[in-house]
Amino acid sequence: ADKTHNLSNARSKVLEAAKQGAKLVVLPECFNSPYGTKYFDKYAETLLPSPPTESQSPTFHALSKLAKEANVYLVGGSIPERDDTKKELYNTSLTFSPSGDLLATHRKVHLFDIDIPGKIKFKESDVLSPGNKITLIDLPEYGKIAVAICYDIRFPELATIAARRGAFLLLYPGAFNLTTGALHWELLARARATDNQVYVGLCSPARDMQAEYNAWGHSMVVDPNAEVLQQLDEKEGVLVEELKAGKIEECRKGIPLYTQRRFDVYPDVSEGGKFEE
Numbered sequence: 001a002d003k004t005h006n007l008s009n010a011r012s013k014v015l016e017a018a019k020q021g022a023k024l025v026v027l028p029e030c031f032n033s034p035y036g037t038k039y040f041d042k043y044a045e046t047l048l049p050s051p052p053t054e055s056q057s058p059t060f061h062a063l064s065k066l067a068k069e070a071n072v073y074l075v076g077g078s079i080p081e082r083d084d085t086k087k088e089l090y091n092t093s094l095t096f097s098p099s100g101d102l103l104a105t106h107r108k109v110h111l112f113d114i115d116i117p118g119k120i121k122f123k124e125s126d127v128l129s130p131g132n133k134i135t136l137i138d139l140p141e142y143g144k145i146a147v148a149i150c151y152d153i154r155f156p157e158l159a160t161i162a163a164r165r166g167a168f169l170l171l172y173p174g175a176f177n178l179t180t181g182a183l184h185w186e187l188l189a190r191a192r193a194t195d196n197q198v199y200v201g202l203c204s205p206a207r208d209m210q211a212e213y214n215a216w217g218h219s220m221v222v223d224p225n226a227e228v229l230q231q232l233d234e235k236e237g238v239l240v241e242e243l244k245a246g247k248i249e250e251c252r253k254g255i256p257l258y259t260q261r262r263f264d265v266y267p268d269v270s271e272g273g274k275f276e277e
């Protein structure tokens with residue numbers, strides 16, 4: 001619940017990852033606030049017009065400085081955002097370059113509205129509005145990545161459009177829970193990797209059983225063959241994994257889905273989609 005503590009904790013973990021050689025670091029969904037509809041308004045920060053002032057968004061400035069200090073691309077998980085012009089709240093991810101410049105903003109496109117009787121009910125749309133674009137980010141030394149948030153992973157179209165427009169890595173800061181995490185977290189990461197023959201990275205908050213929402217944890221990196229290369233358990237940690245150049249091509253050569261699609265039978269979803277590169 002302590003935003004200042006969350007920011008300083010994130011700083012020490014990002015620096016630790018950079019020290020271990022990471023060039024691109026990802027934080028979890030809602031890393032600066034508790035995850036819950038009653039908290040979003042209280043913790044929300046104003047990001048527009050960009051750049052915001054320090055008092056409008058301490059998290060924006062902390063992440064920008066941190067990306068520069070650690071000399072990494074930093075996908076800053078997500079934070080609750082307040083858009084004053086529209087009087088709306090969003091669940092928003094900010095990505096910074098190693099020089100601390102903002103590269104991209106992704107607002108969660110698919111809001112987490114579920115009701116599994118006896119297990120979990122959650123309705124982000126009670127307080128949040130959805131984003132309306134796919135987010136592809138060009139990292140000049142490495143290529144394109146796509147960033148989306150948590151529930152977005154359940155919608156394969158978004159991943160397919162990003163992959164077919166050149167993303168080699170799909171990153172999802174996310175906070176599944178004890179019900180859906182056990183059922184679908186790894187399955188979805190491996191499914192999106194299998195569908196698209198790309199790397200997939202999921203980054204979750206650690207599990208806090210004192211909190212109202214108990215995150216699943218288990219941050220992981222999956223390769224283009226859908227093998228889980230590494231995963232954390234439910235506790236706090238840092239996962240560092242090297243993505244191998246050539247792995248995507250090798251996988252696509254072996255199982256050539258890319259040349260076998262039948263757009264005469266069904267439409268090519270990657271021809272559509274709203275996004276900003």
Ligand SMILES: NC(=O)CC(=O)C(=O)O
Binds near residue numbers: 149
């Ligand atoms: N928290 C989410 O957005 C999604 C989730 O927990 C799920 O899809 O399950």
